[in-house]
Amino acid sequence: MMKKSDAIYDEITQQVGFIFDEILNLINQSRQEPRVVDAKIKEIWTDFYDGLICFLDQKKLNRNVLRKPYIQHSEKCFLKHRENYERNTENAYLIKLRPKTQFIDPPQRQILTTEERIKLGRLHFHINAELKTYWRSRTVDTKTPQQLWGNFYLSLIYCSGCNDLSQLTAIGNTLIDEMQQSRTSLCSKLYRADYKKITNPLVLHYRTQHRYYGNQIEEKNIYQWRHVWFNPYAQMFMEGIKRQGVLAQNPRCVIEAIIAVFDVISVQVDVSEQIQELKKILRCSDQALIDMGALKTFKHVNLGLEIHPDLSLDMCLSEVLQNRLKTVSLTPQDQKAAWFKEQALTKDDAFTSSSQRPSLQTEVAQLEMITAHQQLKEIPFELMLFERDEEKSKQNKKRQRKSESIKLMRWKHIQKSLQKKKTAVHSKEQNLIEAQLRLLGWIFDLKEKNNKVSSIERYLSSMAKDYLFHIYMYEDAIETMNTQDYEELYESILNGIDDRDEIQRTSKPNMRQGRAQYAFGRLKSFHTFCIQKYGTPQVSNFKYNTFQRVQLCHAKLVSPQIFNQLKQKLMLKINACSTLQEQEYMQQLQLMYLLAYRLGLRLNEIRGLTFAEIICPELIWKNSQHNQDIQIRITLKNNVYRRLKSQNANRQLDLNAVLLKDEMEFIKQYLNTYFSHINLIQPIDKRLVFSSKGEILSELYITQMTQILFNEIIGKDHNYSFHSFRHSAANHLAIAWCGSKEMVMTYTDYTWNHAKLMRKYLFGECAIEHEGVIQHKWRLLADWMGHSSIEQTASHYLHTLDLLAIDRIYNTPCLVHHSLVNTLLGEQQTKDEIDLRQYIQNNKGFDFYHQSLALKKLQPFPIIKTQSDMTASSYEIIRCYIERSEYKEHIWLQRCIWLAAKWKSPKLSKLKWEQNSTESMDEQYLLEFYDDALKRNFDPKTLVLFTELEQPLKAKALSALAILIQHTKLRKNYIHFQYRFDENNKPKMKWIMGDFIIGIQQLLPDNVKLKTDNYPVNIKQKSREIKVSFRDGNEKNITLCVVFGLMLEAIKNDYLWEIA
Known part of the structure; x- marks a missing residue:
């Protein structure tokens, strides 16, 4: 039986024979120049080669190591045909094509053991130590600019962990531009400005060109912005460069400068291998040097930083320093907007903010979504290029060839x-x-x-x-x-x-x-x-x-400063709402912003959030007012309203872990209110959290409102969007879980105690003991964001990884001999060793440090609840009483018990209202009334709220409610009024039925109609009772639901009960 590989070899041999015959036909028939013929021969082989690759892919030979023998076999076959042709043919055409694929077998991916990492780390750790010893000695040679540049670059490599050639070149040229422009706009301090007692490291903001990944495009070139620790050594050498004059840097200059310093220190430490490798790199062309990434010579410098006893660099941040993990920092404009732009809310701003609002746009949540496959079907006619003849399609497969x-x-x-x-x-x-x-x-x-x-x-x-x-x-x-x-x-x-x-x-x-x-x-x-x-x-x-x-990468960050201003401006808009319905939607939007900002949820994940995805038994079964320690989780999964982006987006998020105390109270109260208002007949997986009367805020409205808010805070042309909240959540959680106390207090609005509790809650006690080096926190962050790996999270969302890496590596002594300071800076220092960290902080001559920006302490702005948020609704009180025996003493409950008994019991129809007179009254009437209303799909939001009416209409509605309280009888699905006449056939009542009808209609929505029976009253008939019912758009009798809603409205108005 023939092996699979033998069959493949035979097929390739046959195909090579065919294409060589094709080449011979071309040679025999062509009358063109040899140059054209050679080009066509090469093209024939290229097409064959592409086909061979596809053929091997179909055979599941999709790696170079598997393809190699078959490709080499095809080339040998071709060369054999070529040799036979030239040997057996007189005046044979000279075929110049000699195919030979160069297989550069990459080394196996190096998975280093702990011992190997320590061994490689020790090598660079010792070089680092010897380099610092050299800087502490009297023998530092800084006579030429090249030596100064060499020391500068080596300090960036061994102290700041930057060994990428393009980045080193970009850093040098960035500082040259800053010095020539006499500015320090790209320098900032890592921590807040009020941290005076600790070393506040200096950070340099720079950009470097990249072929395919970045966060800025300029003249069709892609740039990525990054941060690097501008360490004290580098600052000192840069001051010396500034005094000697600066020259533009290029990759060749960088390598030559490093070699110049290595030649000097080679006496103290063996760096001959590094010098040889660098000289080998210098043989490359200028373009090859520009395209070169990390310098192989310093491949494992990061391992030296990892084993440093004074530092706590973990493997993920080590990869960031080595530029092996794709990430970008914010651009200078976005960094300024997020962290350094001060803006207080003035009275004019408050007026403008409250007046600028798009018109409210809602939509009914769609259960079906249009897929890409459905969109493809909308193309108006079948593409002719791919159509098949119907007759031929019916033929068998052999004849279809x-x-x-x-x-x-x-x-x-x-x-x-x-x-x-x-x-x-x-x-x-x-x-x-x-x-x-x-x-x-x-x-x-x-x-x-x-x-x-x-x-x-x-x-x-x-x-x-x-x-x-x-x-x-x-x-x-x-x-x-x-x-x-x-x-x-x-x-x-x-x-x-x-x-x-x-x-x-x-x-x-x-x-x-x-x-x-x-x-x-x-x-x-x-x-x-x-x-x-x-x-x-x-x-x-x-x-x-x-x-x-x-x-x-659209790197945007909603910092705590921006989010505070957004909350303030949104609150102004909420207070300026003209209707309660608009105010309700705006409060929902406030909560949407909060969930996106803290949890990193996408907009479609929030809009499609259902009560089935909210896990919180305490809110359903217990009184939220007496149960503060509740657990709320969101379990995101596909539902009838949305499809998640990927399988990894199915995740569970714990709100208790990441929300502040007032935010948890706000969410708890919102959910508590809506758990009491939801339609119990509707399946729980179809009950949207952010809906009102079956409608949700449209995506267009949310986008427009978000745009307006960011315009008011940042200004126009900012490119911030709702998705920017997701970027913010990823970065703030990364800092809260992996940063130092100073990082947490500078870049987030979490307290240090909250951050420690969060880590303990999510990682566990044992992990906290080794939190400096544990890696699973990065895996947890990727899972939280719904990603398959931290690489995906980093490349799309994390813009503070450089800062987190600097936070781990800066805290190490930077000692130099006083002669070096005196030589470079013209000082007269006499102390043998100088710690540059304190020296630079105390010496105002270091412009880069002392003129740099620093963040200011954040003043948090809590979520402010409107008055309607802080008081329970009448329906909530009745529901809590019936289901959990709460609010027993509430005056609204007493009024409900009295009204239900008066309306439903014939014996109590003439009952007079007295406060505290319901203790002996049977509550069964209210329970029956409540159950009957719920069975008929009662919605507490059906009626128009009394507070939304204009003043003249309020008076009419109030009069109608007074008649309803005093003169109504509730019988089955109708309300009855007894109409009596005197001897002159005039009504004995002081009230008029017409006033009742007009007033009640003010509280009815458009789709509910009031119908009367025996009105106007026919005095000749024996029965003079008027029956009133309420019908929906389908003519369904919904009287019990409407009257129950009217009761809930009536019990809230104290005036009605003073005259009852």
């Missing part, structure tokens, strides 16, 4: 059909047709270059449908597309394909998905054809030969 000529004829037929159809359709369809025509033109161009039809079909399947779909989404004519349009188009196509690859990688982690890379090459070829044929512009997407997805 059409010859190349038939396929080409079919494509030409489609081309003619599309050209005829193009003039008769609208613009969107014209774009689709033009796009298909361009693809067909590319097909025929490939065929002219002797590409196989099977290869062409593979090219189309890799990117054509994605291309056509994105063209369909383009609004303008395809002929008007400019460079930016094409770049955005290709970026969207490749990112979409890469997203599908990512899903495949998630479901099949052992398989490598390379469709995006394959499509990248085909798109590049297609766009080259379009440039030649249609004059499309050049694009930067294909600048490199490989596909690397560009990730622009």
Whole structure:
């Protein structure tokens, strides 16, 4: 039986024979120049090679180590055919192609044991120690700028943990720009300004260019902003550089400067290996040095910092320092807005803030969501390029393998059909047709270059449908597309394909998905054809030969300062609401902001939050007023209103761990109120937490309101959005869980005691004992954010990792000999050793340190509840009494018991109201009334609130409620009024039925109608009783529900009971 590998080798041998025959046909038939023939031969082999890779992928040979023998076999076969051709053919054409794939087998990923890490760390730890000994000696050579720069860079490498060549170059040039501009705007202190008794390390803010990841784009270049510890050694050497004059830095200058210092200290410590490696790097071209990342020479410097006894650097932050974990800091503008912008709320601001509000927009929560698959179905007609003939589709599989000529004829037929159809359709369809025509033109161009039809079909399947779909989404004519349009188009196509690859990688982690890379090459070829044929512009997407997805991180941070101002401005808007309904929605928005800011929830996760996802038994079964220590958890999962972003987004979040005390009280009271108001008939998984009368705030309204609030706080053109709260939660939790006391007190609004309790609560007692080095806190943070790894959280959301790393490494002595200070700074110090940390803090001559920014102490702004929040509703009081025997002495409850008995019992219909007279009264009437209303889906928010009425209407409604209290009888589903007449056929009552009808109608919503029976009264009839009922839009009798609601409104007005 033939082995699988033997069958693959045979197939490859056969295919190589076919493509060599194709090359011979090209040579025999071609009359073109040898240069053109060679190019076509190379193109034939390239197409074969691409097909071979796809073939091996199908055989699940998707790693280089597995592909290598088969690729080498194909190349040997080709060379053998070439050799036979040249030996057996007279005047043979000289085939220049000699395929030989270079396999650079990467070393196995090094998983270091603890002993290996310690061994490698000790090496750099000793170099670090010897370097500091050198700086404490009299022999420090700083005569030339190169030596000063060398000492400066070595201090950044061994003290600040920065060993990336591009970053070192960027740091040097950033400081040069600062000195030339006589400014220190990019320097700031790590901790608050009021920390005077401790060393407050200086942080430098800089940016470096990156190929595919960053948080700023400038002239089509991507930059990432970072922070680095501007250590005291570096500050001192920079002062010396400032006095000697500065020169722009480049990567070659950086390496040469480091070598110059190593040559001097090589007497004290063996750095010969490091010098050799650096000199080897210098042989690279200037461009190679610019593209180079971390210097291999200093690969394990971070391990020296990890084992340092004075420091507490963990493995995750060590990776941040080594630039192996993708992350960015805030841009200078965003950093200033978040931390250094002072803004007090003035009276004018208060007036403006209260007046600027978008019109309230709500929507009914949709149970069904439109999927991407459904959107694809909305394309107006089937794409002709991919259609199949119905007759041929019915044939068996063998006959479906059409010859190349038939396929080409079919494509030409489609081309003619599309050209005829193009003039008769609208613009969107014209774009689709033009796009298909361009693809067909590319097909025929490939065929002219002797590409196989099977290869062409593979090219189309890799990117054509994605291309056509994105063209369909383009609004303008395809002929008007400019460079930016094409770049955005290709970026969207490749990112979409890469997203599908990512899903495949998630479901099949052992398989490598390379469709995006394959499509990248085909798109590049297609766009080259379009440039030649249609004059499309050049694009930067294909600048490199490989596909690397560009990730622009929208790094924004809602600091505690901004969140405080947001709460103040939102409270002004709540107080300025014209209706209680608008105020209720605004209070919901306040809670949405809080959950996003503290928990990092996405907007769709909050809007789709149901009561089924709230875990809090205490609020359901106990009196919240006497039960302060309650546990509230949110369990996020897919529900009928939303789908989570990924499987990892299914998570449970503990509110007690991360919320402040007043915030927990606010949430507890909100939930307590809404647990009492929810419709018990509706399934719990369909009861939305943030809804009112079945509607929720629209996403557009939330977006507009959020934009207005941030505009008022930061100013325009800030790019903050609701999603910025999620960024804030990730960073504040990272600091609270992993930062020092000073970090927690500087960058968050948590107290240090709260942060310690949070860590104990989440990590456990044992972990706290070793919290400096434990790693599972980073795993917990990724889980909290709904991510599969901390790498994903860091690259998208964490913008303070550099600061957290500096927080772990700065606290170490920085001693120098006084002669070095005197030489560089012109001082007259006599003390042998000087600790630069205290020296710089006390010496005003260090401009970078003393003119830098520092945060000020935060004054928290608590959540303020409106008056309607702080008092229980009448319905809540009745519900709590019936379900939990609470509020027994409440006056509203006594009035309810009296009214229910008076209305429902014929014997008590003439009962007079007296306070405290309900002790002996049977409460069974109220219980029955309550049960009957709930069975009929009673909603306490059905009626128009009395407080929302204008003053003239309030008087009419008050009069109607007084009549209801004194003269009503409740019988089954009707209320009855006895109408009596005197001898002159005039009503004996002092009240008028018409006034009752008009007044009650003021409290009814639009969909509820009042109906009367025997009104006006016919005095000739024996029965002179008027029956009143209330009907909904479906003519359903809802009298019991409406009267129960009217009772709840009536018991709150003291005036009605003074006249009762």
